[in-house]
Amino acid sequence: MRIDVVSLFPDFVRQCAAVGVVGRAQQRELLQVEAWNPRDYAIDRHRSVDSSSYGGGPGMVMMIEPLRTTLAAMRAAAPEAVHLIYLSPQGTRLTQGRVEALAKLPRIGLLCGRYEGVDERLLAHEVDEELSIGDYVLSGGELAAAVIIDAVGRLQDGALNDAQSAEQDSFSDGLLDCPHYGKPVHHALGDVPEVLLSGDHAAIARWRLKQSLGRTWLRRPDLLSQCWLDAESRALLEEFRREHVR
Numbered sequence: 001m002r003i004d005v006v007s008l009f010p011d012f013v014r015q016c017a018a019v020g021v022v023g024r025a026q027q028r029e030l031l032q033v034e035a036w037n038p039r040d041y042a043i044d045r046h047r048s049v050d051s052s053s054y055g056g057g058p059g060m061v062m063m064i065e066p067l068r069t070t071l072a073a074m075r076a077a078a079p080e081a082v083h084l085i086y087l088s089p090q091g092t093r094l095t096q097g098r099v100e101a102l103a104k105l106p107r108i109g110l111l112c113g114r115y116e117g118v119d120e121r122l123l124a125h126e127v128d129e130e131l132s133i134g135d136y137v138l139s140g141g142e143l144a145a146a147v148i149i150d151a152v153g154r155l156q157d158g159a160l161n162d163a164q165s166a167e168q169d170s171f172s173d174g175l176l177d178c179p180h181y182g183k184p185v186h187h188a189l190g191d192v193p194e195v196l197l198s199g200d201h202a203a204i205a206r207w208r209l210k211q212s213l214g215r216t217w218l219r220r221p222d223l224l225s226q227c228w229l230d231a232e233s234r235a236l237l238e239e240f241r242r243e244h245v246r
């Protein structure tokens with residue numbers, strides 16, 4: 001998969017994509033992340049990329065040019081068509097389901113706004129999808145782009161080893177993940193739950209599912225309401241609820 005990022009701070013994006021699971025995915029050529037700086041395509045002597053906003057008011061807006069020239073160069077840099085995503089608080093909220101769909105595409109582009117955002121005419125003509133990582137305003141879309149690169153990059157086949165597998169992640173089955181425990185078994189802060197030491201894989205799976213159901217019920221009832229639960233899950237959740245009330 002190839003991800004092209006258009007940003008006034010390309011080094012920030014490159015550094016985010018150079019570490020950890022995503023950095024290793026790039027080294028293994030499972031993922032390629034390229035960054036494009038519109039300032040490199042600005043033709044005026046001040047290398048302008050923004051202007052004041054017509055109609056007055058505070059803040060600047062990123063101009064159509066040199067963004068359009070930058071996007072043309074980015075699109076031409078590889079044969080695959082680009083699904084271009086603009087990161088903005090006005091976009092559709094990013095979910096794991098959308099991440100999983102994006103991770104299957106051969107190539108996506110991420111357009112990072114700065115200032116008050118990007119000229120509407122450029123967005124209308126060039127952008128395929130607008131996504132938000134949350135209901136707050138950042139100073140730049142680069143952090144949102146880094147979130148997408150990480151969430152999508154870690155899902156590339158071979159990016160995660162077995163110990164990190166994505167199957168048990170939160171949201172992978174619509175539920176929050178279960179709690180996790182490492183060494184030591186006994187500690188002043190508490191002990192590892194007995195069932196996890198039992199070696200009874202069926203009991204461990206049931207315990208983990210029960211914890212995931214219970215946590216989702218307590219912390220994200222909105223997610224639970226969207227889940228279809230089979231008879232075993234409904235019984236486990238009921239058990240958790242009874243125990244939680246005591």
Ligand SMILES: Nc1nonc1C(=O)N[C@H]1C[C@@H]1c1ccc(S(N)(=O)=O)cc1
Pocket residue numbers: 087088089090113114115116117118131132133134135136137138139140141144
């Ligand atoms: N939240 C977010 N999720 O993804 N990107 C997010 C974000 O804050 N990006 C900001 C830098 C850029 C921006 C873009 C658009 C607008 S505007 N005028 O549309 O309100 C305001 C700020």
